Amino acid sequence: DGGITQSPKYLFRKEGQNVTLSCEQNLNHDAMYWYRQDPGQGLRLIYYSQIVNDFQKGDIAEGYSVSREKKESFPLTVTSAQKNPTAFYLCASSDLDSQCQPQHFGDGTRLSIL
């Protein structure tokens, strides 16, 4: 079945530690996105990529980094510079050839601080 796989489902980070969240898609979509969701908030865009080896900052990129070495993969690293990393992280992809470009989402990773 085609879809987006995020792993792990739950992740714990110690103070000062970098952690990497995985996102893989087999939908052959060109564009991939990372969002953060906090309680009572909408989805806030962290980074997005429309093509391999290229990505752009979203609205809240500080303290995060990404790479797009393969079309299928868009890992997100939460660095120690992100002072409030506890949140639900969602990865999405979309087909840029579709006018409407609805995004397909993974089931998310919940990150907590130990």
Place this chain on the structure above:
Amino acid sequence: DQQVKQNSPSLSVQEGRISILNCDYTNSMFDYFLWYKKYPAEGPTFLISISSIKDKNEDGRFTVFLNKSAKHLSLHIVPSQPGDSAVYFCAASGDKIIFGKGTRLHILP
């Protein structure tokens, strides 16, 4: 500066009745508007969309209405079912997609 606003954090509707979820936007350059549904601990799933050149789009129990002059759109669900209980996000698409904060819909038995 919120470009997409969902002013009702929650809504309760009796099973079988109509659910109406509202969304306002500020940018008249948006091309498409989308609605997503989200269950706890899952990612949002795409429900229905509407182009900015249309005023209505219907898909089964779901209808989205767009009022461009008021910069307002609404999602109608009729009849409402227990499985419709979820958080609904409105989103607007231009050079990127912007999401509202969501409305939690409770369908009461």
